[in-house]
Structures are given as C-alpha cells and as structure tokens.
Amino acid sequence: MVLPVIKVEDKIIDDGLDKGMEKLTQDRIENVIDQVMSGETGARLKAYVETCVHCGLCSDACHAYLSRDRDPKFSPAGKVKRTMSVILKKGGKVTPAFIRDASEIASTECNACKRCAMYCPFGIDPAYIMLVVRRICHLCGVTPLYIQDTAHSHAVTQNQMWVKEDEWIDTLQWQEEDAREEMPNLRIPLDKEGADFMYSVIGPEPKFLAGLIYQAAYIFNVAGLNWTMPSFPGWDNSDMAMYTGDNEIMGRNKRFHFEAAQRLKVKRIVMGECGHAFRSVYDMGNRWLSWAMPPVPMVHAIEFYYELLTTGKIKVKEKYKKSVTLHDPCNVVRGRGLHEKARYVINELCEDFREMHPNREHNYCCNAGGGVINCGPPFKNKRVANNRVKAKQCADTGAEILITPCHNCHSGMEDIVLGYKLDMHVKFISDIMYEVMEKPEIG
Amino acid sequence: MDDFNSLYNFVSGPLVWVAFIVFICGSIYRIYRLFSLVNKKEKFIYTIMSFKYSLRSIIHWIIPFASLNWRKHPVMTVTTFLFHIGLVIMPLFLGAHVILFNDAWGISWWTLPDGLADTVTLIVITCCVVFLLRRLVLREVKYVTTPSDFVLLAIAAAPFITGFFADQQYCNYRFWLILHILSGEIVLVAIPFTRLSHMLYAVFTRAYIGSEFGNIRHARDW
Ligand code: HEM
Numbered sequence: 001m002v003l004p005v006i007k008v009e010d011k012i013i014d015d016g017l018d019k020g021m022e023k024l025t026q027d028r029i030e031n032v033i034d035q036v037m038s039g040e041t042g043a044r045l046k047a048y049v050e051t052c053v054h055c056g057l058c059s060d061a062c063h064a065y066l067s068r069d070r071d072p073k074f075s076p077a078g079k080v081k082r083t084m085s086v087i088l089k090k091g092g093k094v095t096p097a098f099i100r101d102a103s104e105i106a107s108t109e110c111n112a113c114k115r116c117a118m119y120c121p122f123g124i125d126p127a128y129i130m131l132v133v134r135r136i137c138h139l140c141g142v143t144p145l146y147i148q149d150t151a152h153s154h155a156v157t158q159n160q161m162w163v164k165e166d167e168w169i170d171t172l173q174w175q176e177e178d179a180r181e182e183m184p185n186l187r188i189p190l191d192k193e194g195a196d197f198m199y200s201v202i203g204p205e206p207k208f209l210a211g212l213i214y215q216a217a218y219i220f221n222v223a224g225l226n227w228t229m230p231s232f233p234g235w236d237n238s239d240m241a242m243y244t245g246d247n248e249i250m251g252r253n254k255r256f257h258f259e260a261a262q263r264l265k266v267k268r269i270v271m272g273e274c275g276h277a278f279r280s281v282y283d284m285g286n287r288w289l290s291w292a293m294p295p296v297p298m299v300h301a302i303e304f305y306y307e308l309l310t311t312g313k314i315k316v317k318e319k320y321k322k323s324v325t326l327h328d329p330c331n332v333v334r335g336r337g338l339h340e341k342a343r344y345v346i347n348e349l350c351e352d353f354r355e356m357h358p359n360r361e362h363n364y365c366c367n368a369g370g371g372v373i374n375c376g377p378p379f380k381n382k383r384v385a386n387n388r389v390k391a392k393q394c395a396d397t398g399a400e401i402l403i404t405p406c407h408n409c410h411s412g413m414e415d416i417v418l419g420y421k422l423d424m425h426v427k428f429i430s431d432i433m434y435e436v437m438e439k440p441e442i443g
Numbered sequence: 444m445d446d447f448n449s450l451y452n453f454v455s456g457p458l459v460w461v462a463f464i465v466f467i468c469g470s471i472y473r474i475y476r477l478f479s480l481v482n483k484k485e486k487f488i489y490t491i492m493s494f495k496y497s498l499r500s501i502i503h504w505i506i507p508f509a510s511l512n513w514r515k516h517p518v519m520t521v522t523t524f525l526f527h528i529g530l531v532i533m534p535l536f537l538g539a540h541v542i543l544f545n546d547a548w549g550i551s552w553w554t555l556p557d558g559l560a561d562t563v564t565l566i567v568i569t570c571c572v573v574f575l576l577r578r579l580v581l582r583e584v585k586y587v588t589t590p591s592d593f594v595l596l597a598i599a600a601a602p603f604i605t606g607f608f609a610d611q612q613y614c615n616y617r618f619w620l621i622l623h624i625l626s627g628e629i630v631l632v633a634i635p636f637t638r639l640s641h642m643l644y645a646v647f648t649r650a651y652i653g654s655e656f657g658n659i660r661h662a663r664d665w
C-alpha cells in the first residue's frame with residue numbers, strides 16, 4: 001500500500017514560541033540554565049551526557065527518525081545534539097532563538113516515549129534529557145501556545161480544559177440522565193464516602209467526550225460496583241504541566257487528585273483509558289510529591305477491565321465481529337507492562353484480533369503523546385508526517401478497527417488514519433466492551 | 444642513544460606509576476562524585492534500584508545478540524564485542540604485560556599465547572577501522588559525531604597499533620615501544636577524564652534503566 005506524502009511547513013509559526021522568544025533576555029536564559037543544571041538535575045543527566053559515545057544505535061528506536069527518511073536530526077541522539085549538547089558546550093550562553101528552537105524540538109519532535117532507552121546499549125534515556133530541555137524552556141517562558149494554555153488551565157481550575165465546577169457536575173448529571181433511559185436505576189454517585197473506588201477521568205472527557213463517562217457509568221452499574229466521582233476539583237487525573245516542564249503545577253495537580261480520593265476515603269482510584277495521566281499519577285507526579293509509589297492505590301482502566309472480565313462481573317454476550325488491532329500505548333505498556341492484560345481483555349471481547357509489528361514494549365509511539373498533540377494545530381502536519389511508520393504498521397494489519405486504550409493515542413491515531421487515508425476506525429476498549437457486554441433487560 | 448635510554452626509563456618507570464595512580468584515583472573520584480550527586484539530589488533513585496532487575500538488564504546487554512538492538516545491528520554487535528573483549532584482555536593477560544607486573548610486584552598469572560595475542564591485536568585494530576568507517580559513512584552516526592569521537596577512537600586504537608609494531612620488531616623496536624607505553628598511559632589517564640569513562644559508568648546506567656523498567660515499568664528493556 002502506498003501512503004500519501006504529508007507535507008511539513010519549513011517554518012512553523014507559534015505565538016507561544018515566537019512571542020516568548022521576543023521577551024526573553026540573555027540574563028534570564030543564563031540564570032535558568034544555571035538553576036536547572038546546578039540546582040535541579042543531578043547524577044542521571046551527568047552520567048547520560050558523559051557516557052553517550054555517539055554511536056547512533058538509538059536511532060532505529062525513534063518513529064520520527066524512521067518516518068522522516070532516516071533524517072538523523074530526528075534521531076534521539078540527534079535531538080540531544082541539537083538541544084542539550086549545545087547548552088552544555090556553550091555553558092548556558094545560548095540565544096533566545098536557540099531556546100525557541102530547542103523548545104520546538106523537545107516539545108514537538110519527541111514524545112518522551114522512552115523507546116530509545118530500550119535501544120541504547122548503556123540504557124541512556126534521551127526522553128529524560130528532552131524533558132530537562134522542556135523544563136529549561138518552560139522557565140524561560142518559551143512553550144508552544146496550545147499546551148501552555150492547558151497548563152494554565154491546570155493551574156487555575158485544576159483541570160486541563162477550563163471546566164468550571166458547575167459545568168462538571170452538570171455534565172455528570174446529564175450523562176446520568178441520558179444513561180437512565182437505558183438503565184433506569186443507573187447512578188453516577190458523587191462524593192460517596194467510603195466507596196470501593198473513585199473513578200477519575202481527563203479534562204477533555206466532560207468537555208468533548210462525555211459519552212465515555214456514560215459508558216463507564218453503565219459498565220460500573222451493570223457490574224454492580226460501589227464507586228464514586230468527586231464533585232470538586234481533583235476529578236481530573238490528566239497533566240499537561242508534566243509535559244511543559246511545569247513541575248510545580250504538576251505536583252499541585254497530583255496533590256488535588258490524591259487528596260480527592262483521600263477525602264472520599266475510597267480504597268483506590270480507577271483511571272480511565274489514558275496513558276499520560278497514568279504516567280503522571282503513577283510515575284512522575286507522585287515522585288515530585290516525594291511518594292515512591294502513589295499514596296493511594298490506583299489502577300489503569302486496562303487492569304480494571306481485566307478484573308471485571310476475569311471475575312465475571314462483566315460478561316460478553318457476543319464477541320465483536322470486526323477485525324481489530326491494538327496500539328500499545330507507551331505510557332501503560334512501556335510504562336506499566338499492561339500489554340498482556342490488554343491482550344487478554346481484547347481477546348475476551350473480540351473475535352478477530354491481529355497484532356501489529358513491532359508490538360508490546362517495542363511498539364512505536366503514536367507521536368501524539370508526551371504533549372505533542374497538545375501543542376495543537378500549528379504542529380499537526382509535522383506530527384502526522386513524523387509517524388509514517390505507525391501508519392504503515394497499522395495498514396499492514398488489514399484490521400478494520402484500531403483499539404487505543406489511551407486518549408492522546410486515540411486522537412493522534414485518528415489524525416494518522418485520516419492523514420494517510422487508512423481504512424480504519426479508532427476505538428477505546430470501553431467502546432467495544434459497552435457494545436458487546438451482556439446488558440440487563442429494561443424492565 | 445643515552446637520551447633514548449633515559450626517555451625509555453622515564454616512560455616505563457615513573458610515568459607508569461603516574462598513569463596508574465591517576466587512573467585509579469580518577470576512577471574512584473568519578474564514581475564517588477556520581478554517588479554523591481545521587482545522594483545530594485536524586486535520592487529517590489534508591490527506591491527504584493533493584494539488584495534483580497539490574498542484573499537482568501546487564502545480562503541481556505552483555506551477551507551478544509541477547510537484546511533486540513544487538514540483533515538489529517549484527518556488524519556493530521560483532522565488532523563492538525570483539526573490540527571490547529580485546530580491550531579488556533590485552534592489558535591484563537598479555538605475556539609482556541604480565542612480565543612487567545611480575546618485575547614490579549613479583550606477581551604473575553595466566554597469559555595469552557603469543558600467536559593469539561597477535562591475532563587479537565589485529566582484530567581490535569580491524570574493529571577500530573570498522574568504527575571509523577561507520578562514523579564516516581553512516582548518516583545517523585556521522586550526524587552525532589564530534590571531533591572528540593575521533594580522538595577517543597585514536598586513543599583506544601593507539602596501544603594496539605604501536606604494540607603490534609613493537610612486537611613485530613620490524614624496525615626501531617625501542618621507538619615503537621616508547622610510543623606504545625606512552626599510548627597505554629594515555630588510555631589509562633583518559634578513562635576517568637573523557638567519555639571513555641563509560642567503562643566506569645556503563646554498569647550503573649544499565650543498572651538504573653534496568654531497575655526502572657523492571658521495578659516501576661514492569662517492562663523489558665532489551
Ligand atoms: C601503560 C603501561 C603499558 C606498558 C608498560 C606496556 C608494555 C608493553 C610491552 C613491553 C609490550 C611488548 C612489546 C613486545 O612484544 O616486545 C606490549 C605489547 C602490547 N601491549 Fe602494552 N603496555 C602498556 C599498556 C597497554 C594498554 C593499556 C594496552 C591496551 C589497551 C596495551 C596493549 C598492548 C598490545 C595490543 C601489545 C602487542 C601485543 C602483540 O601484538 O603481540 N598495552 N605492551
């Protein structure tokens with residue numbers, strides 16, 4: 001199959017980057033770099049930059065490099081060369097224009113997907129280096145506009161999408177009402193103290209994808225679970241501040257999320273199908289707050305669906321007929337090893353499951369994650385062009401349905417499907433579970 | 444001739460001591476500094492570290508073709524393993540070297556047969572040529588190459604080239620021997636102070652990522 005060629009603009013205009021650059025002074029750059037280098041980073045960064053022998057063996061790991069005709073500037077070591085290596089070489093004396101470009105590279109050409117860490121013989125982690133670069137750019141005030149807006153939203157509203165408290169509650173009630181037509185006694189229990197679990201979602205769900213809350217509520221009600229959602233801030237588990245390098249806001253957000261669960265005295269948190277939110281709760285936000293592991297037990301939707309199916313709380317009426325393939329989201333596969341559970345769930349739900357290759361830990365990232373899709377329309381063509389290998393990989397399966405248990409992957413894969421004119425539809429696991437599960441008769 | 448002799452005596456006497464002391468103290472300092480940085484700023488690393496997963500990761504990468512990326516790059520894999528094995532065994536097990544250890548401290552151990560030593564030397568030199576060609580030809584390697592990479596490669600190759608000439612005694616044995624000993628000393632001094640320090644750090648970077656993948660990510664890293 002011949003994939004169409006996606007054209008990328010030579011120079012991308014972004015107000016966050018361009019205006020940020022204009023306001024940036026030399027002094028500020030040097031202070032920021034000094035703060036990050038001598039104050040915030042430590043042994044890992046040192047060991048990585050002092051160990052890398054420039055062998056280029058990490059190149060094949062990166063979908064951007066593979067997709068752009070093996071242009072070495074998109075290889076992991078190539079991106080480090082264009083950013084961190086210059087900062088180190090010049091001892092922090094870099095120009096505002098350099099910071100602008102470094103921000104674009106680190107925020108839109110790398111997904112921090114950590115595939116390259118699996119390919120470097122030393123186990124050097126270029127994703128970590130890119131996140132340090134983003135941190136520097138954030139402190140310099142040079143971050144792509146769209147993602148910066150979501151980080152502002154996190155700071156002001158504790159959710160990603162400027163959802164106001166009454167809008168949030170309204171949305172839940174609206175979904176409850178709708179779902180009651182299908183299941184008259186269905187409840188979305190708000191603020192129920194001592195429930196077995198708190199269900200948390202990402203900001204875009206109430207904003208654009210409220211149907212997913214409907215589906216989740218329906219599944220939980222059919223399974224007869226004791227659950228709740230908070231009516232107050234802390235309901236959003238997502239975290240774009242983590243990806244802009246705004247660690248302070250990341251930490252504050254995670255505190256709200258964990259404290260919501262503690263206030264409701266739930267036994268654990270169940271998260272929806274999102275990869276980056278999982279990373280923030282399980283790996284990064286918790287650690288910023290000095291918790292080695294999340295202070296409240298938590299599971300990702302894949303693990304939860306696995307429980308629902310293995311315990312028989314949800315039964316399948318008739319397996320899904322269409323052929324499906326699975327995109328392994330890096331943040332829950334390379335980030336939490338949920339690949340086998342995902343396969344169990346999909347095989348339970350679907351008749352015809354086809355692997356894409358490579359898969360499991362070796363999956364190619366969707367190129368939406370790591371905040372890249374959140375950098376918005378200016379970078380869309382580049383994002384789609386930089387993941388031609390993913391399009392090829394999906395097309396080769398010949399499947400009709402592409403399952404992505406991650407929100408960013410989902411939107412990113414939709415752009416790839418459209419951009420490369422693939423004959424596929426993108427779905428969440430919950431879409432399929434909702435469709436094929438045994439449903440109670442309406443009385 | 445006298446000048447030559449006193450140069451030889453200097454290079455093979457005090458300078459060797461200097462080189463070894465710098466190498467050992469420098470290496471200890473580098474590792475100490477790494478750990479003091481961890482203790483100062485990244486203590487959480489200890490909560491991630493796991494002996495089991497460190498070992499799992501190291502084993503998968505220290506065996507040729509045991510990781511996916513080694514399998515993807517067979518030429519590089521064979522080259523780098525031959526090169527590094529040669530680099531470790533030659534200084535330690537070459538007859539001529541062990542004799543010197545014996546002269547200095549009265550200790551000796553098993554040595555490589557001479558014929559094999561020559562072969563290993565030639566193999567290592569060939570590997571260095573492969574590294575050089577990769578750097579000049581492969582686009583992704585060329586792009587990330589800096590001048591220092593050629594210098595490091597030259598530093599690593601020099602003892603083998605000079606040692607080989609000295610051993611063959613084609614011409615001017617003394618000259619090559621002096622060059623050889625100097626180049627060996629340069630390697631030792633360079634290890635703690637250049638990116639050759641990957642020899643000191645490799646085990647820690649692997650152990651860390653192995654632990655991060657095994658312990659936190661529940662995923663393989665090979
Ligand atoms: C720093 C102190 C060193 C001293 C005093 C030293 C001394 C010697 C001597 C005396 C020889 C014998 C030459 C002959 O056959 O007549 C030799 C050979 C050799 N040395 Fe060293 N050496 C040193 C370091 C090294 C290092 C660091 C390496 C490798 C990294 C190395 C690799 C070799 C090789 C490859 C040969 C030639 C073996 C052959 O072709 O048979 N040497 N060295």
Ligand code: HEM
Nearest residue numbers: 053055121122523527530574595596599630639641642645
């Ligand atoms: C004993 C522990 C050591 C380990 C585990 C180790 C590991 C590695 C690894 C993983 C690479 C990456 C690229 C590749 O696979 O070739 C590498 C490259 C390299 N190593 Fe080592 N190394 C060690 C010791 C040394 C020493 C003692 C030297 C030199 C004196 C050295 C010289 C080099 C050079 C020059 C390269 C770059 C090759 C190139 O140009 O691509 N290594 N090493």
Ligand code: SF4
Nearest residue numbers: 062110111113114116
């Ligand atoms: S996108 Fe993934 S593979 Fe590419 S450099 Fe970033 S972390 Fe590495």
Ligand code: SF4
Nearest residue numbers: 052053055056058120
């Ligand atoms: S990061 Fe690792 S694989 Fe990539 S160039 Fe550096 S040493 Fe080689």
Ligand code: SF4
Nearest residue numbers: 275330331369408409
């Ligand atoms: S969006 Fe999905 S595939 Fe992409 S980085 Fe996130 S988890 Fe990975």
